[in-house]
Amino acid sequence: MRTLFVDISTLAYDFKNRYNKTISHEFANCADVQLTALFELKTGIKINKQISIATRPEWEFFTEIGEVSKVAFSIYINHNWNNITVLWKSKSGRVYRLEDTDIDCNDIEFWFDGLDVALIYQQMYPNVKLPFKLKDLSYELIVARINMDCTMQIQLKPEYLSDVESIMGEIDDFIAAFNENSEKKGRTHGVIHNWKPRTESGKLIYDIDLGSTGPYFFKKLLPHLSSMNYFTTVELC
Structure with a gap:
């Protein structure tokens, strides 16, 4: 099954090479599971080879760590690159950092800011209005x-x-x-x-x-x- 973070090793390399930042495999894995499910729920689109998450150019990168933390990403949609922000917080009150390896995936919660569902539909299906088919409607x-x-x-x-x-x-x-x-x-x-x-x-x-x-x-x-x-x-x- 394809997921939003297609290749975590490449993502980690890009973080180090572009930003001189570390994102641990453990952190990225937890984010990948939750954000893949959230993307599919919000959009109704299954992750495929035309959808993935990636790093932004270094001049657009930012990260904030606190009670609610955030980091900048790009999301690739059918040959289009959209800016997206990933946010996270914990149920326990612990402040998780990108480089942490002792991640409790049941404690940390990830979500998106700036997920433009209408734009994603337009980019994925330029000539289709809905990501599902309906037949014989009475209206x-x-x-x-x-x-x-x-x-x-x-x-x-x-x-x-x-x-x-x-x-x-x-x-x-x-x-x-x-x-x-x-x-x-x-x-x-x-x-x-x-x-x-x-x-x-x-x-x-x-x-x-x-x-x-x-x-x-x-x-x-x-x-x-x-x-x-x-x-x-x-x-x-």
Whole structure:
């Protein structure tokens, strides 16, 4: 299985050669496991030969060590290089450094800052809007973008305009159930942090913070909306 840190030995060499810094194999291994899973969850894209993490030019490098630490990386996406920052902290309060070898992978937690999911889709799939396929939807699907914060605009069929409150409640119940099921499975697919529904000119509008989930949520929600059969268009923007 491919991972985000394709070759840790080369990465360690680059740190020493470019920055005169040491990144231990133990530190990098823990980061690799967590960040690979997080990238795939956030983007819905499996790591492949067109995706990897690498060092930045030396003039762009930075690292900060503290309660929340950070280090600069690049992420390679289909012949594009995007700046990304990797952050980490510990549950125990210990401050881990890049060069540490006695790493407790259950204590240290890694995440990204600057992971532009919409840009990654555009770079990986220039002519495709979603990283999964949907068939025979009962409405027209329009995808402008999917980012961590996005808006879903749902146009109701005229005959269901008077049922807007109950329909909104059904969608809310689906999102709540998605979170509950993911929680029961150890947040395997993440959870939606916040969603705010409102109505406007015959449309249901949802402002959604995808939180720790990603496109997997829409892979489940969009077929559910189709099965409801109340809508003419659904737009993600």
